[in-house]
Amino acid sequence: MSSRKPPPPRVEPPNVPRERPGPAGGRRDANRRRRLAELCAAAEELFLAEGIAAVTVDQIVARAGVAKGSFYRYVRDTEELVATMIQPLADAMRAAITCAHAALESADAAATLTAIYRDLAAQLADAALAHPGLTTIYLQEARAPRVGPRRPICALSDEVERAAVTLTRAARDHGLLRTDYDLRVSALAAIGAADRILFAHLSDEFSGDPRDTVTDLVSVILDGVRSR
Amino acid sequence: MSSRKPPPPRVEPPNVPRERPGPAGGRRDANRRRRLAELCAAAEELFLAEGIAAVTVDQIVARAGVAKGSFYRYVRDTEELVATMIQPLADAMRAAITCAHAALESADAAATLTAIYRDLAAQLADAALAHPGLTTIYLQEARAPRVGPRRPICALSDEVERAAVTLTRAARDHGLLRTDYDLRVSALAAIGAADRILFAHLSDEFSGDPRDTVTDLVSVILDGVRSR
DNA sequence: GAATAACGTGACCGCTTAGTCACCATTCTA
DNA sequence: TAGAATGGTGACTAAGCGGTCACGTTATTC
Structure with missing residues (x-):
């Protein structure tokens, strides 16, 4: 891999709350996108190193620096994370x-x-x-x-x-x-x-x-x- | 996959006992090869269906109909089984x-x-x-x-x-x-x-x-x- | 034919895993 | 501004996993 490291991709959150998602560009919206981008970036590094099937949720959240409960707030499972990140x-x-x-x-x-x-x-x-x-x-x-x-x-x-x-x-x-x-x-x-x-x-x-x-x-x- | 199912491959056992392996063509030798071929055939079916990284030793031995301890008598781990079968x-x-x-x-x-x-x-x-x-x-x-x-x-x-x-x-x-x-x-x-x-x-x-x-x-x- | 190495086994051990949960904090809506 | 939905958390649960083990059986060696 070249040494150039691109910024985390701008991904669209797959699960947005229905009742009070907060305004576009609001704190919640921004936090949600940032967290998801962090999870995607962490997953990308680990998937490259070990392959998708061998990477655990614990590894992803540890690398991203977020709690495990947050992972499941933003995506249903690893498959949905993969769908989101690509x-x-x-x-x-x-x-x-x-x-x-x-x-x-x-x-x-x-x-x-x-x-x-x-x-x-x-x-x-x-x-x-x-x-x-x-x-x-x-x-x-x-x-x-x-x-x-x-x-x-x-x-x-x-x-x-x-x-x-x-x-x-x-x-x-x-x-x-x-x-x-x-x-x-x-x-x-x-x-x-x-x-x-x-x-x-x-x-x-x-x-x-x-x-x-x-x-x-x-x-x-x-x-x-x-x-x- | 075509309906033609080839016979299990003739694979060379990676771990043969040193002191009393039994004669070539003897009962032990034949049993060893047959067991290993069974493990390889079972692993092949599971790897095709799910991918290597997602298949467990328990699945392989269940499909092969051998005890888990037998698996470890013939191969060190799944990686060695893959090396053997290919x-x-x-x-x-x-x-x-x-x-x-x-x-x-x-x-x-x-x-x-x-x-x-x-x-x-x-x-x-x-x-x-x-x-x-x-x-x-x-x-x-x-x-x-x-x-x-x-x-x-x-x-x-x-x-x-x-x-x-x-x-x-x-x-x-x-x-x-x-x-x-x-x-x-x-x-x-x-x-x-x-x-x-x-x-x-x-x-x-x-x-x-x-x-x-x-x-x-x-x-x-x-x-x-x-x-x- | 006795002794010994190899075999077959599946319960067991220690650890890992996905996913959940209850509680407190934050954001935003009416 | 009070209330409600959303978010953040990491301990917890239940199940699964890799690998080992002790014991009885079998095959082979001397």
Whole structure:
């Protein structure tokens, strides 16, 4: 992990009181967000070091410096904490994918498709760089069995992969991708390759700008796919 | 998971008594191997369903139908059980890589390199098909933090990736791979892509022969890499 | 064939874990 | 400004966990 430590993510509290939540920006609202951010930051450090399934609530609250009862005031359990903490990354990924779909709607040349894919890869790399810890956890756990506290990450991964397949199919339907190669294989293979390379950058196996690495990689794979 | 359920793997007991192990093929030897195979089979089922870190010794021995004290007679802890159970897959992967290196030594044409890589991919796919449960667990956990019971899987993944980079570098040194593309990026991206596709086959997201899918994928990536 | 190491066992031990709770403090609503 | 909802707490509860143990059985060694 690079030495740059980003600020705790701005997460949306999943459980806000119904009757007297206090005004937006009020003391209660601010305290609630701060506490939740502290819990998320503590959980992130521990999940990176040990893996989600091995981290206990006691470890999280000790690292965050809050009482155990507070943990359960803000989240139902560890799974809900995971769902909460990955929201910023999930939002950024969804934004990148939405952007790519929009660009595809108005694309009209095969060369433009390459640019769209490269831009998508760059935006996903930017999302990763904005949330290096979360992305590392995401990449570590995305293929886990879909049970327990890792489930929100697996669900996000499933969603991203479905979107990638949908995007690739739309490209073919627009006549921008002419290949006999299986669309799902190419979409999932590209994700698998990009994920591994991103993971290498985030764990300092590689140096340099990951944006460059993953956009070049996407071109390489697209060229290979087109040659079929 | 396909309905075909392979027999329990033949694993080598990690802890054999020193003084009176009994003769090879004797009652004790046979019982020891059978018990260990039962523990491995039970663990595999549970690891697939819940993930390694969430499975307890009590669950494993209950599923295997052996007493808890027996568990500790045959393995030190869950980590050693994981190391033991993945040996057949590890051996098969090492054999495939060794084969590819040997083939590379006597290769003399760029087209032969494609054949070597395809053959390697096919052999790794065969290894996966011979051990579908183990491979699925491997693919689920290979990027986990390198602590705790998942460590043997992470170590195997690191070894396989180093070997892939070494193989790619040897190909370039033999003049069989001419590209300006970063060798490590191409090696790890190919593994990342192949792993995702293999995972799709093993979890029945894809039908058809995974050998065909991954060998074609390797060609696609190699073609893309060479075009740089 | 007697002796010895290895095996099989499941209760047990000490500790850990998720989640709750009752009480006091704080914030905000009417 | 009084009252009510919300927050903060850490001891507590009930259950679970890793790992051990002492004893009887079995297999093998000399």
